[in-house]
Amino acid sequence: MKDKIEVNETNRDWLTSVQKNWFNLLVYLFLFVWISVLLYHVYGWSSWYDRFFPLFIGLPLAFFIVSKIAFIVYPGLTGKLYLDQAEQIGGSLEEKGLTTNSSKKSIRDKTERRRIEVYMVIWTVVLPFLLYYLGFLIFPAYIFVFTWFFKKDVKTAVVVTLIFSIMTFGLLVQLLGIRLWKGVLFSAL
Amino acid sequence: MAAPTLLESVFVAFGLLSDPYNLVLIFVAVVFGMFMGVVPGLGGIVALSLLIPLTFGLDPLIAFMILASVNGGTNFGGSISAILINTPGGAPNAATLLDGYPMAREGRAGEAIGASATASAAGALFGVLVLVALVPIMFEISLLFGPPEIFWLGIWGISVLVIVVRGNILPGLISGAFGLIFAMHGLNGLSSNVRWNYGFSFMYDGFKLVPALIGLFAVAEMINLMSEGGKITEEDAVQVSGGQWKGVKDVFEYRWLFLRSSILGTIIGTIPGVGGTVANYLAYFQAVQISDDPEKFGTGDVRGVIASEGSNDAKDGGALIPTLGLGIPGSAAMAILFGAFILHGIQPGPFLMRDHLDLVAVIIVSLVVSNILTSIIGLITANQLVKITQIDIELLVPIIIGVSFFGTYAINNNPFDLFITLIFGLLGFLLLKVEISRVPMILGMVLGPIIESEFFRSLQISGGNYSIFFSSPLAILLIILLVSSLVYPYLRILVHKAKVSQ
Numbered sequence: 001m002k003d004k005i006e007v008n009e010t011n012r013d014w015l016t017s018v019q020k021n022w023f024n025l026l027v028y029l030f031l032f033v034w035i036s037v038l039l040y041h042v043y044g045w046s047s048w049y050d051r052f053f054p055l056f057i058g059l060p061l062a063f064f065i066v067s068k069i070a071f072i073v074y075p076g077l078t079g080k081l082y083l084d085q086a087e088q089i090g091g092s093l094e095e096k097g098l099t100t101n102s103s104k105k106s107i108r109d110k111t112e113r114r115r116i117e118v119y120m121v122i123w124t125v126v127l128p129f130l131l132y133y134l135g136f137l138i139f140p141a142y143i144f145v146f147t148w149f150f151k152k153d154v155k156t157a158v159v160v161t162l163i164f165s166i167m168t169f170g171l172l173v174q175l176l177g178i179r180l181w182k183g184v185l186f187s188a189l
Numbered sequence: 190m191a192a193p194t195l196l197e198s199v200f201v202a203f204g205l206l207s208d209p210y211n212l213v214l215i216f217v218a219v220v221f222g223m224f225m226g227v228v229p230g231l232g233g234i235v236a237l238s239l240l241i242p243l244t245f246g247l248d249p250l251i252a253f254m255i256l257a258s259v260n261g262g263t264n265f266g267g268s269i270s271a272i273l274i275n276t277p278g279g280a281p282n283a284a285t286l287l288d289g290y291p292m293a294r295e296g297r298a299g300e301a302i303g304a305s306a307t308a309s310a311a312g313a314l315f316g317v318l319v320l321v322a323l324v325p326i327m328f329e330i331s332l333l334f335g336p337p338e339i340f341w342l343g344i345w346g347i348s349v350l351v352i353v354v355r356g357n358i359l360p361g362l363i364s365g366a367f368g369l370i371f372a373m374h375g376l377n378g379l380s381s382n383v384r385w386n387y388g389f390s391f392m393y394d395g396f397k398l399v400p401a402l403i404g405l406f407a408v409a410e411m412i413n414l415m416s417e418g419g420k421i422t423e424e425d426a427v428q429v430s431g432g433q434w435k436g437v438k439d440v441f442e443y444r445w446l447f448l449r450s451s452i453l454g455t456i457i458g459t460i461p462g463v464g465g466t467v468a469n470y471l472a473y474f475q476a477v478q479i480s481d482d483p484e485k486f487g488t489g490d491v492r493g494v495i496a497s498e499g500s501n502d503a504k505d506g507g508a509l510i511p512t513l514g515l516g517i518p519g520s521a522a523m524a525i526l527f528g529a530f531i532l533h534g535i536q537p538g539p540f541l542m543r544d545h546l547d548l549v550a551v552i553i554v555s556l557v558v559s560n561i562l563t564s565i566i567g568l569i570t571a572n573q574l575v576k577i578t579q580i581d582i583e584l585l586v587p588i589i590i591g592v593s594f595f596g597t598y599a600i601n602n603n604p605f606d607l608f609i610t611l612i613f614g615l616l617g618f619l620l621l622k623v624e625i626s627r628v629p630m631i632l633g634m635v636l637g638p639i640i641e642s643e644f645f646r647s648l649q650i651s652g653g654n655y656s657i658f659f660s661s662p663l664a665i666l667l668i669i670l671l672v673s674s675l676v677y678p679y680l681r682i683l684v685h686k687a688k689v690s691q
Contacts, residue, residue: 027623031363038370038385049380053641054373061366068359116416124412124614127594128607139595143587150415150583160584164591172243172599181604 025072032065135183140165195324198550205250206554218255219562222262226278227270233263235410237525238403242596249533253548254555256529260522261559264502265309265567272301281501284473288493295489302571303436304491305498306564308447312499313560315451316506317553327514331539334515336647337658341667342517343640346461347632349674360625368633371396379645391605398528398634400597404610405627407593409617415586433568439491446476446492447499454500458507461517472500513541513549521628524635
């Protein structure tokens with residue numbers, strides 16, 4: 001199969017270094033915008049009990065993120081400053097164990113991995129909305145379509161759906177006495 | 190009526206565990222823990238995250254019996270895949286493969302599994318014994334920790350964690366600080382005002398811990414695993430064909446090495462926030478350094494397996510000391526267990542020892558029983574267990590994603606919690622991609638409310654005088670430890686540069 005090509009890549013290096021830098025930059029920018037918006041709100045709070053800790057933690061956090069962005073944009077800075085250079089004690093140890101000996105390799109090529117990740121994110125985002133609007137009875141149908149979408153095998157999808165349904169509806173709902181959410185749409189009917 | 194002693198509580202706990210129904214629950218929990226431990230990418234944190242909501246409806250004693258048993262199962266499960274397929278189930282088993290896998294390649298897989306099983310069970314027993322020995326005085330020790338000391342201990346816990354997880358310091362600091370910020374969302378108990386609710390009324394409760402950690406660990410890992418595709422591992426497992434008994438005897442032969450490693454593991458466990466990876470590797474390296482023939486390590490020396498597994502399991506007993514005694518989680522797994530305590534309305538800390546000694550005893554006994562059970566099951570079924578890693582990821586992911594969201598809802602029967610899991614699932618996936626550890630974030634979320642409330646409580650006690658934070662010897666000691674842990678990595682760079690320039 002075309003998508004079953006063995007590629008010698010670890011989990012983290014499926015992006016080229018340039019793409020990886022851009023991706024990292026975007027993520028840190030997103031985190032910076034998030035913390036900036038949160039800090040902006042803090043100045044609207046009157047109580048010292050409310051403001052003190054968010055500022056005490058939030059301002060250094062914003063500084064750390066800006067520093068990280070600076071190190072990504074100007075990689076030469078790391079040679080001059082120590083802030084981004086310090087290795088954590090366990091870091092090198094863990095790296096040694098997990099990267100030099102690990103046999104876990106992706107069987108997919110870069111494009112395929114990115115495509116699957118996008119699909120997975122979409123499937124994950126859709127699920128809570130489906131459950132919220134249509135209730136938990138939609139869950140087995142979701143699991144069936146999800147498995148079929150990735151495996152393209154109806155029999156496998158049925159088996160996975162059955163396992164999931166027995167585990168959750170058969171066992172957990174009975175054991176824990178959970179009252180399942182009917183969904184906004186069905187509750188309104 | 191006098192409060193029960195620990196011994197009486199332990200007897201009661203044994204009574205509880207001897208009930209056939211509870212024994213079956215322990216057995217199922219151990220098998221589930223081993224399953225999660227064997228599968229690389231899942232492990233103890235994901236296992237506990239998934240189980241907390243599912244055990245929430247049970248009696249607290251039964252719920253913590255199950256959670257402790259799962260924790261016992263995951264530790265040894267990870268070593269089986271490390272030895273047989275050269276891939277640790279989790280980072281805390283990473284050092285085990287350095288000698289475990291070469292042993293397996295030499296046809297000594299049984300000996301490695303036997304040594305790992307025995308060292309794991311005995312290590313866990315050692316850590317628990319230390320915990321039991323400290324329980325009677327833990328209440329008195331914990332009274333030394335007033336609000337200022339708890340405040341510094343919490344800050345130190347996050348700073349230590351930041352420098353021991355993988356990668357460099359800056360991302361760790363960012364992760365920990367974000368965790369603290371997330372903890373401040375919702376209703377502030379000190380002012381009765383709501384902070385950052387994004388316009389949603391369900392956010393008055395803030396980001397709830399368990400839905401957040403299910404998202405950060407279980408959901409994020411599943412998105413990542415799915416993209417890798419195929420089986421959990423493509424490596425063929427080495428078969429175990431006898432020799433387990435020799436491995437058992439090896440532990441007794443190298444008893445002093447085992448004891449040193451267990452002591453090290455227990456001590457490292459007591460340091461708030463430090464997990465099994467550090468215990469595992471430090472024990473391995475001390476074994477190499479003290480050995481007369483260090484060149485043998487890494488080539489299939491059973492001492493490497495004994496040292497790493499002994500310390501890895503001993504750290505759990507140590508990690509329970511700050512978790513139960515001070516209310517400061519000793520490791521990432523303990524941070525999750527901490528979330529379970531809060532969910533059951535129990536506050537870990539000094540009064541837990543006084544008011545819920547029965548619960549402490551159940552955790553202790555469950556850890557002992559589950560570790561012994563895990564080792565026995567592992568010794569018998571290693572060949573079958575490792576086949577789990579041949580399961581197709583695409584079959585595993587939908588079930589775990591489904592159970593994750595199902596579990597999130599089950600905690601409070603609140604559909605809005607599903608969105609918290611989603612937000613943290615996506616955030617966790619982003620953090621995975623940019624190589625920011627998620628563990629400091631969870632610890633920040635657990636410690637955030639404690640740090641903030643103890644800070645203001647200190648000021649209330651002192652009438653607004655900040656000198657209270659520097660007035661006791663214990664507070665000064667914790668400040669020194671905090672500064673040292675933050676400065677140490679930079680000092681290392683300076684020393685290294687000085688050496689290079691020379």
